[in-house]
Amino acid sequence: MSNRRETGRVGATAASTAGSTLIEVLVAAVIMSSAVMVLVTGMSTLFSSSAQNRQSTTAGVVARDYAEALDLAVAQTGAWCSSTYTVLLTPPAGYTVSASYGACPTNNATTPQFQTVTISASAPNGSTELLRMVVRET
């Protein structure tokens, strides 16, 4: 009688342990799946953000390069306030750069001869970097 009671208790304990292990595994699988999904999503966001920031930074560099090239172009003989400046710069593939010029000052001996320029550089992802600068008569 005692043996049968013991056997019964042992059987019940074994069955209980087996069942809870299965549930635990299922719960664990769900938790791990969720974690993996969050991990993959986070890494995807990181890579995307990193790529965007890299392109923005590169667009900024392109704008600065254009500004340097524009300084050289303005310094050419007879170039000051001409209809267009010949800016020698080829931006990297996928990037575009352009400049809009403020009005040229009246050309006389008393008007300060400087001109505002806004440089716009666009990255392949569409982000744009603006750079405002001033050029003057050399």
Add this chain to the structure above:
Amino acid sequence: MTLHHTRGRDEAGAALELALIFLLSTAVIIGTLLTFASSSSQATVVTRTTRGSDYDADAAMQAAIATIRVSTTQGYVGSCVSFTPTFTLNTPSRPVRVDCFPFSASAAQRHIVLSACPSSVGAPCPDTRALVRADVIFYDDQGFGRAVSIQSWSNQ
């Protein structure tokens, strides 16, 4: 019997514990990744702002040089007012001002030192706060403001 119980209690929750540890590790990794992403974005913004301020100082300096060049009253010892740009800046939240320090002057030339400074810094701009400092000579022979020579151009 005792052995069976012990084994059962040891096994129970092992998978769950591992999953929770994995979840915790994942949270730490995600936190680190987001920190990287945040740092990257912040660095981009800071770079843009700093670049804008640098070019604002340069632009103010160029405009100041062009303004003093044609002025018959500025650039002489005792007569050189600060220049504040009126055009749009890259970083309007950080306005700049150019202070003028006449060095010497004659009928043929004016020699000055210009310092571009944040407007928040009181005049005269101390060298330690100058964003750009330029040593400039204006040549007034054969025509007032005939030429400009930049002797030095120092960025902070």
